[in-house]
Amino acid sequence: MKKKYFGLNLPMLLILAIIVFIATYLGVLSKDLAGGVALMFAIGIILYEIGEKIPFWNTYVGGGLVLAFLGTAVLCYYKVIPEEYVELISSVNSKPMGVLNFFIIMLITGSLLGLNRELMIKSFAGYIPAILGGVVGAAVLGIIGGLFFGVSPANTVLKYVLPVMGGGNGAGAVPLSQIYERVTGDAAANYYGFAISILTIANIFAIIAGGLLNKIGEKNPKLTGDKKTLMRSAPEIGKGEEKFTTQIKDYTGAILMGLTFYQLGRLIADKIWDPLVPSVPIHPFAFMIILVALANGLGIIPGSLRQAAKEVQSFFTKNIVILVMVGVGVETDLHELVAAITIGNVIMALLIVIGAIIGSGLVGHLVGFYFVDSAVTAGLCMANRGGSGDIAVLGAADRMELMSYAQLSSRLGGGIILVIGSILFGSLM
Structure with missing residues (x-):
């Protein structure tokens, strides 16, 4: 054949x-x-x-x-x-x-609605500690590398660790540079230009590390699960649950549902959260994840629609991902990457990524996650360029069905970094 x-x-x-x-x-x-x-x-x-x-x-x-x-x-x-x-x-x-946004919306909807409810609640409860473990690990190894290259611990954290772990460009480097300008009085561009360069280098390392972690998981099955879940003691997916069949029209309903969850997330982010907490912007995807998780947990989505959302997600993961990867490649500025490449910057960015892997993997293991899956989502998906970086990392790691957790890292995790940055810029500079 x-x-x-x-x-x-x-x-x-x-x-x-x-x-x-x-x-x-x-x-x-x-x-x-x-x-x-x-x-x-x-x-x-x-x-x-x-x-x-x-x-x-x-x-x-x-x-x-x-x-x-x-x-x-x-x-x-x-x-x-x-x-x-x-x-x-x-x-x-x-x-x-916005095909990239469409892609992420479908993956979030399908992956969350396809999760066992008990598993989803347990994994979300341990996820923030895993993210924080990655941040601490990144800071520790970053500071060690900084000392070797003559960079003070304060500058290492503020100029290297925070941009890399900040949830990408639009949700991380840009608002961090604005916080920097507001606190220090120096131009935001002076912070942003260096921050985005370091983030770009770290993003490449994060993608390569995703492929390596996937291989480690294949050679050491105890370190990973089925590439769809984080919990080591996860209940068997589908066990004891009714099986649902879908019709073609169910896919239209599932797509409309996912898109509406996103629009509701935007409404909450723009009209409720931003006016109340303007100093810490939270991306609509973060609110969307919470809304879809609540809908699944409360059991208000019909079974046939949940199954349809899962099948739509599978189609996007296996086919539309090719489209998105080309789009991400077009938007990756290699001139920017080449300009930032010095021995010190490269080694420090690498150490920060390794620290994120170790910290998130170990803490994830302590809260009941598989090391590899926790390191990929709570670690590498913090140390990349946000939504596009998440797709590249998960693609390399063959874990596209963990998009919901990756987006939690980029969005809620990025929000945590902005809070930390607001405190540290005022106290360390």
Whole structure:
């Protein structure tokens, strides 16, 4: 039987991709959602399949998904993709079209509604300590590295650890720089420029570490679970629960439900939380996670709709993820990364990521989590570039179904870092 590439045989894949590429270079590819998605799939599927076949890379670095991400970033760096279509892909992935947000919303909805209720409650209760364990571990190893390179502990924490562990760019580095300006009187740009550089380096290490942790889990099964849950003593999923069948129309209902949960999260974040606590912004995804978890815990979502949400999530995880990884690659500025690369910055960023892994993994183990899964979600998903970083890390770690926990790290964990930053900027600077 001939191998299929996302349902296509090799000649058909090449013909379709060549047509899209010719249209791109002649400037006739439509500059809308249809054209952007066609180009993203043509690039993504080819890079994915190549990445799955490269020895060592496919085993330890993250395989096809990571090559789709980094390969696209390289294509943009060397201007292989025409600038007008780089902008198109970026607009499809982020603003104004927002496929990335759509992807995350579907993963959060499906992964939370697919969880056993008892398991969900227990795992959420231990998750904040696991996040804090990662922050402490990152700070300890970061400070050790800083002392070696002549950076004071205060500067290490404020300029290296906080940006890396802050939940990404928009939810971390940007508000941290604004807090810095308000507290110190110095321009926010002076903090942000360095912070985003360190965060970019750490993000690459976090993605590679995700692939390595996945391999460690495969070689040491006691350190990981089924890649869908965190708890070591988790009840068997589906045991004693009624089985539900779905119809095609259920998928539409599940998608509308997930999108509505997100809009409700935005309403709470913008109209209730921000006016009450303007100094500590919390992303709508954090409130969405709480709302979906409550809905699951209270049992108010019909079983067929929960099953449909789970199946929609599975489709997005296995297929739309290729699209998103290309979009993330386009939005990764390798010029920024190259400019920040010094021996000191690289080693300190690496130590912070390792510290996050050790701290979150150990604390996670103490509260009943698997070491690898806790390290990936509570550790690496704090030490990356937020939503896009979460997708890249989970893709490399083959744990896309843990998106809800990853978003808790990026959003609620990022909020914790902003609180810590507000205190430390005033006391250490």
